[in-house]
């Protein structure tokens with residue numbers, strides 16, 4: 001059996017978990033991911049390349065044409081982009097920021113994502129996540145690292161009843177199974 | 188659940204945080220010139236007060252930043268939180 005993987009090959013989202021429609025669970029499509037850290041000059045250069053401003057407000061996301069920037073910390077953002085943007089986006093960002101100290105780390109293979117949608121989304125999430133997910137406390141467009149049971153996740157509300165969950169690849173089966181188990185009481 | 192107010196993210200559940208020991212302990216500029224007693228003092232000896240205690244916390248599963256908090260060790264009440272580098276807030280006992 002050939003177990004070799006092409007270097008940097010985009011592996012299937014969630015490595016086998018695809019969808020649980022009854023619970024509103026689905027694997028997000030594979031994406032290009034970067035973590036960007038830097039100060040004002042580097043950030044301005046990155047923004048010029050991306051074509052939109054990185055959100056400076058805590059726990060907020062900004063998007064343009066399928067590219068997203070999620071605030072992770074006061075000098076730290078998660079960049080999500082279509083898979084097709086691939087390494088070229090990283091090279092373009094590196095070229096743009098070259099003169100200024102910064103950190104740009106590609107984490108496309110480290111993380112994967114789960115989408116949870118529907119009227120049960122907040123109920124299912126709150127089985128493992130202690131955040132207040134009321135719309136007033138966690139509005140559309142809010143994103144943050146947090147915990148889900150024993151795993152760290154990135155939670156991003158994209159619509160009143162739809163969340164994007166960033167999770168480290170090795171934790172994704174655990175998070176998926178935990179959400180399935182949490183949904184058992186709705187079955 | 189206890190809510191801790193991160194200076195960057197606002198009030199968040201305690202599960203997202205980790206404790207980092209006593210705050211405002213400056214590393215000596217020239218450790219090699221310190222006496223054994225002063226080095227011991229820096230490395231190991233802490234105030235351990237009953238009452239208000241300035242301590243380091245990290246919003247580990249959040250913005251991941253370190254910050255400082257003034258916490259009452261008898262009630263576990265967080266009296267104030269503030270960014271690293273800012274002076275300890277005045278007020279309260281101790």
Ligand SMILES: [Zn+2]
Pocket residue numbers: 193194195196197246249250251252
């Ligand atoms: Zn925070």
